[in-house]
Amino acid sequence: MKLFIVILLVVAAILANPALAAAEPAPLRVGLTETVSDQYQLTEEWRRYMEHKLKRRVEFIRRDSYIEVMDMLRLKKLDFAWICDYPFVYFRSQVRLLAVPLYHGRPYYRAYLIVPATDLRTTSIAQLRNTVFAYTDPYSNTGYLTPRYQLYRMGEKPAQFFRQTFFTWSHRKTVEAVAIGLADGAAVSSHVWDTLAIVKPELTAATRIVSRSPEYGFSPIVAQPSVRDEDFRNMQKLLLEMVTDAEGKALLRGLNIDGFIAGSPHLYDEVARMMKAVGEK
Amino acid sequence: MNLLNLSFRYKTPLWGSILIVAATLAISASLMNQAYDDLKSDLLNSSANLSRTLAKTLFPTMMHEEVWRAFEIIRAPLHNGPDGSMVQPEMIFALDNRQRVFVSGQPKSLPLSADIRQFGEEYARLADRIVASPEPDAAIIEFSGSRHIYVAVPVSEEGARLGTLVIVHSKDVFLARFKSVASRGAVIGLLVLTVLLPINWYWGQRIAVPLVQLARNIGSVAHGVPPELPLENYAYRDELGQLFEAYGLMVKTLQEKVLLEQGMIRSERLAAVGRLSAGIAHEINNPLGGMLIALDNFKRRGGHDERTLKTVDMIERGLSQIRDTVSAMLVEAKVKSREFTPQDVEDVDTLLSGEAYKRAVIIRITSDLAKPVALPTTLVRQILMNLLLNALQASEPSGTVYCSISHNAGKLVIETKNGGHAISEDVMSHLFEPFASGEKDGPGLGLWVTYQIVAQLGGQIAAESREGVTRFYVALPAGEIS
Numbered sequence: 001m002k003l004f005i006v007i008l009l010v011v012a013a014i015l016a017n018p019a020l021a022a023a024e025p026a027p028l029r030v031g032l033t034e035t036v037s038d039q040y041q042l043t044e045e046w047r048r049y050m051e052h053k054l055k056r057r058v059e060f061i062r063r064d065s066y067i068e069v070m071d072m073l074r075l076k077k078l079d080f081a082w083i084c085d086y087p088f089v090y091f092r093s094q095v096r097l098l099a100v101p102l103y104h105g106r107p108y109y110r111a112y113l114i115v116p117a118t119d120l121r122t123t124s125i126a127q128l129r130n131t132v133f134a135y136t137d138p139y140s141n142t143g144y145l146t147p148r149y150q151l152y153r154m155g156e157k158p159a160q161f162f163r164q165t166f167f168t169w170s171h172r173k174t175v176e177a178v179a180i181g182l183a184d185g186a187a188v189s190s191h192v193w194d195t196l197a198i199v200k201p202e203l204t205a206a207t208r209i210v211s212r213s214p215e216y217g218f219s220p221i222v223a224q225p226s227v228r229d230e231d232f233r234n235m236q237k238l239l240l241e242m243v244t245d246a247e248g249k250a251l252l253r254g255l256n257i258d259g260f261i262a263g264s265p266h267l268y269d270e271v272a273r274m275m276k277a278v279g280e281k
Numbered sequence: 282m283n284l285l286n287l288s289f290r291y292k293t294p295l296w297g298s299i300l301i302v303a304a305t306l307a308i309s310a311s312l313m314n315q316a317y318d319d320l321k322s323d324l325l326n327s328s329a330n331l332s333r334t335l336a337k338t339l340f341p342t343m344m345h346e347e348v349w350r351a352f353e354i355i356r357a358p359l360h361n362g363p364d365g366s367m368v369q370p371e372m373i374f375a376l377d378n379r380q381r382v383f384v385s386g387q388p389k390s391l392p393l394s395a396d397i398r399q400f401g402e403e404y405a406r407l408a409d410r411i412v413a414s415p416e417p418d419a420a421i422i423e424f425s426g427s428r429h430i431y432v433a434v435p436v437s438e439e440g441a442r443l444g445t446l447v448i449v450h451s452k453d454v455f456l457a458r459f460k461s462v463a464s465r466g467a468v469i470g471l472l473v474l475t476v477l478l479p480i481n482w483y484w485g486q487r488i489a490v491p492l493v494q495l496a497r498n499i500g501s502v503a504h505g506v507p508p509e510l511p512l513e514n515y516a517y518r519d520e521l522g523q524l525f526e527a528y529g530l531m532v533k534t535l536q537e538k539v540l541l542e543q544g545m546i547r548s549e550r551l552a553a554v555g556r557l558s559a560g561i562a563h564e565i566n567n568p569l570g571g572m573l574i575a576l577d578n579f580k581r582r583g584g585h586d587e588r589t590l591k592t593v594d595m596i597e598r599g600l601s602q603i604r605d606t607v608s609a610m611l612v613e614a615k616v617k618s619r620e621f622t623p624q625d626v627e628d629v630d631t632l633l634s635g636e637a638y639k640r641a642v643i644i645r646i647t648s649d650l651a652k653p654v655a656l657p658t659t660l661v662r663q664i665l666m667n668l669l670l671n672a673l674q675a676s677e678p679s680g681t682v683y684c685s686i687s688h689n690a691g692k693l694v695i696e697t698k699n700g701g702h703a704i705s706e707d708v709m710s711h712l713f714e715p716f717a718s719g720e721k722d723g724p725g726l727g728l729w730v731t732y733q734i735v736a737q738l739g740g741q742i743a744a745e746s747r748e749g750v751t752r753f754y755v756a757l758p759a760g761e762i763s
Contacts, residue, residue, distance in 0.1 A: 118389075132393045134349070164394045166348035173349060181389035182352055 027057035028231065031069040031081030034137075034170035042254040049247055053238050064169045066139035070094075073224050080235060082221045086141035089271045095222040098232065099239040100263030101255075103191055107263055108215035110190040111142035113150075114178050114207040122185065122210050125150050133162040134183035136174045141271055143171055146213050147187040149274040158278075172196060179206035191218070195256040217267030221260070236262060290493050294485030301477045309470045316462045324455060325432065328370065328448050329419035331358055332434040336446045339375055339436050343383055343443040348393065351375060351384040355446075359386045371429070372449040375436060380408040383444055407431055411445050428452050491515040495528055506535045548736075551713055555612075555733055558715065562611040569604050573597065609726050610715070612733040618657035621693070621759075623650040625658050626686060629665045636670065641678040644669065648686040654693050656759045660734045665695065667727040668753050672699035675751060688759065695755040704746040712744055731755075 028050075032043060043060055050058040061078060063069050066087045072078045074094055081095075088095060100107040115122045122128060125147060136143025148158040166183070168174045171192035177183040190212065197204040221239065223232050239260040242248030252259055287295070335354060342351040355373040374385035376397055385391035391400060398405040403424060410422055411433055419434040432448040491510075498507040509532050515525050576597050580590070626648045637644050654661075665684070672682040676699050683698040704712065713732035716725040735742040740757035 116389075164348075166346065168349040177349060177352070181387075182348070182384075182393065183388075184392075 025056060027059045028054065028080065028235070029059045029061055029078045031072055031078040031083075032060055032062045033066055033069055033083065034064065034172065039254065042251070046251050046255075049251060050235075050238060054234055066137050070139065073222070076224055076226060078224055079227045079231065080221060080223050082219065084137070084140050084142075084219045085217050085268050085271050086145050086275070087139040088220050088222060089268050089275055090139065092265070092272075094225065096225050096227075096232070097220055097263055097265055098223045098236055099221045099260040100267060101218045101221075101260055102258040103218055103256075105258055106215075107218050107261055107267055109142070109218045110215055111146040111187045111213035112190050112193050113147065113185065113187050113210040113213075114175065114193070115185045115210055116178055116181050117206050117208045118181075119184070119208065124211060125185070126154055126156075128185045129156075129161055130163045131184035132164045132166075132182070134174050134177040134186035135165055135167050136171050136186075136188065137167060137169055140171075140189075141216055141274075142189040142213070143174060143187055145271070145274055145278065146216075149278050150213075152278050175203055175207060179203050185210070187213075189219075191256065198256070214270070216271055217263070218257075220263060220268075288493060289489040290486065291489075293489045294482045297481040297485050298478055301481055302474065305470050305474055305477075309466055313463050313466055316466070317459055320455065320459055320462070324450060325421050325430070328432045328450060329421070329434070331370075332419050332432045332446055332448050335373070335448075336434045336436045337438075339446055340438050340443060343375065343377070343436055348384055352386075352388075355384060355386050369454065370448045371451040371454070373447070374449075375444055375446045376408070376411070377444040378442065380412065380445075403427055403429070407433070407447070415442070430455075488521065491521060491525065495524060498532075499528065502535070506539050507532055509533075547710075547713070551732060551736070554714060555736070558610045559612075562607045565603065565607050566611070569600060569607070573600055573604070576600070609730060612730055612737065618659040620653040621650075621656045621658040621661040622653040623648065625662055626650060626665075629662055629669070632666065633669055633673065636673055637682075640673055640676065642673050642676045643679075643681045644673070644684070645681060646684045646686070650686060650688055654688055654759045656693060656738065656757055660738065661693070661757070664731050664734055664755060667731045668695065668697045668755070671727055672697050672751070672753075675699055675704075676701040691758060691760055693757045693759040695753075695757075697753045699751055700749055701751075703749060704744070704751055709744065709746060713742070 030047075030050075043062075047058050047060045061072065063072070066084050069078065069081050069083055070087050070091055073081050073083075074091070080098060083095075088097070103109050113125055115128075133147070135147075138144055151158045151161050166177075168177055171188045174183075174186045174188050175193060175196055178186045193204060193207075193209070223235070240262065242252055243259040284292075284295075335358070338354050339351055341347075342354065355375065358370060359373060370386075372386050372391075374387075374391050374397075375383040377383045380397050381394050382391050382397055384393065391397070398408050406424060407422060414420075415435065416433070417435065419432055422431040422433055428451060430450045430452060432450070434446050434448075436443045436446050494510055498510060501507045510525065510528060515522055576593055579585075580593060585593070626646060630644065630646050633644055665686075669682060669684060672684075676682055680700050683696075685694075685696045687694050713728050715729040732742055735755055735757065738757050740755060742756075743754045745752050
């Protein structure tokens with residue numbers, strides 16, 4: 001009788017503890033920033049696609065700024081994250097490159113220097129002295145590091161060059177800020193601007209591209225270093241094979257990219273050089 | 282022309298209309314004024330509420346200089362609601378403590394960190410006002426002649442003020458809204474007027490038209506008897522109705538009075554003529570009788586030659602004619618005669634049949650007499666003969682002359698009726714005077730004699746000639762023979 005009660009208690013304890021009761025592994029946590037998170041419906045479909053392929057629960061965690069996502073990665077609150085090339089370089093030792101998107105068939109993108117369409121005069125960032133300039137995110141390459149690097153190359157001090165600067169925390173909002181004239185200029189990701197030119201042409205039409213930067217490695221998807229190898233491989237395989245099925249292709253079309261490659265950290269050497277030059281690290 | 286002297290016909294509806302229009306205008310104006318105030322206070326209240334909420338949300342963004350977040354906050358109300366919504370602000374902007382633009386909803390016209398004073402005099406006045414009197418709560422700022430209303434609220438927390446949030450409303454939107462309210466009011470006002478004015482006009486006419494008729498007719502009293510007013514002109518029992526009734530009564534009395542006067546004058550004249558003619562007749566009759574007797578004696582004596590006798594005969598015939606004429610004028614009612622019997626009616630019919638036949642006129646006499654009536658038959662027969670002969674003479678060939686004789690309630694009533702020549706009004710007024718007929722047929726003494734007989738018998742005689750029918754009416758007081 002005593003033994004029976006003990007067994008009952010053990011069973012009850014097992015049932016009460018879901019970790020022990022269910023053999024299901026913990027969900028994979030994927031961090032997203034603005035890059036694509038404005039399209040909630042699309043990312044939701046992407047998440048279900050991942051769950052379906054991985055046969056495992058996947059959670060998307062959306063944050064406004066790159067630093068928040070980086071903090072969560074470092075605190076191991078995320079397993080994977082789609083971040084910018086700049087924080088990838090900045091926190092190089094704390095993340096593991098998982099995949100690099102292909103844009104126009106190549107793993108590169110650029111920064112566009114844009115001004116309001118009504119400004120027909122500006123041909124270079126040098127002419128934007130003493131104006132209002134919109135930055136995207138202090139951990140964005142195209143939206144922050146690139147224009148500052150350009151100023152640095154011109155021998156200017158970025159902190160004093162503009163009359164006023166502000167952060168919008170999103171490339172898309174940066175385009176908006178320029179389009180409505182809140183900012184006199186800004187630098188944005190070519191991928192976001194080009195995508196907006198397709199989905200919201202009236203917005204990009206209110207801006208004008210003054211100059212295009214050299215190519216940089218496309219914003220990568222990274223893994224938290226302690227993610228299990230199996231999970232890393234599965235996720236990487238999933239991303240790389242998205243081009244092979246119709247559903248994956250549709251998602252890629254929605255994200256306005258052509259697919260993923262495993263990529264190499266050397267893609268980001270230029271960013272590291274710029275970062276060193278500007279003295280941010 | 283003095284408006285106060287206008288006819289009631291115009292004055293009553295006119296004054297009524299003026300009062301209605303004035304009342305409608307006054308009510309409309311006060312309602313519109315009220316609507317204007319309500320609209321404005323609604324607008325400003327909701328705007329003040331909005332500004333407080335925005336200012337509270339804006340505080341951290343200003344503190345952290347998060348321009349984009351601030352822009353997103355102030356942009357929301359600018360794109361809310363349908364176009365033309367009254368509370369839709371035209372512009373929202375936030376100023377820092379040095380009155381420089383921290384963020385604005387229209388950065389192209391109000392760029393960041395620019396001093397607001399440089400964008401026009403109105404903004405400069407606004408900035409001065411904000412500096413001069415930093416209100417602790419939302420302040421409504423309105424400059425005379427300005428197209429805008431400003432709602433300024435401090436962006437502050439626990440006494441720390443970072444700047445000022447300003448919501449700009451265009452009066453145009455507000456006025457457009459007010460105009461739509463006002464035009465709706467105007468349409469309703471016009472509808473009220475289109476209903477009330479015709480009612481007022483009709484009502485005014487309804488009162489005024491009878492009053493005007495009354496006034497006009499009363500005005501003609503001085504010139505004679507005013508015409509009667511049909512009572513249906515005003516069929517109500519109010520004061521005006523009573524006035525109509527009184528007027529009707531007055532007209533009737535006046536008419537009776539006039540008729541009475543006319544009758545009196547006529548009968549007095551006839552009496553005078555009667556006395557005169559009777560006097561003259563007596564005066565003539567006496568010597569005439571002597572002359573005729575003398576001539577008779579003269580002829581009887583004999584021995585006169587042919588010529589003398591011829592002359593005497595001629596004189597005798599002339600004197601006889603004078604006697605006949607005079608005796609015709611000398612009506613003697615007190616002659617001794619038997620009473621009038623139904624047989625006399627038949628006699629008259631027979632006597633007239635020859636004349637009727639000659640003129641191809643039919644005579645219809647109806648009589649309800651069953652017994653003799655206590656009236657001298659000679660005189661009654663003369664009355665009947667005179668009236669019927671006149672009727673025969675006036676009738677067209679193949680016409681009919683009617684005569685009715687009735688005895689009732691102590692009265693013998695004779696009525697004759699004929700067509701043909703009507704009696705002219707001129708003749709009618711002297712009908713019973715001697716030689717009134719213009720001497721076309723006979724000496725014109727028939728009706729005069731008839732009148733004299735009727736008058737002496739204490740009866741009444743009347744005549745009328747209307748629409749081609751001439752009637753005579755004679756009533757004689759007569760008892761039955763027991």
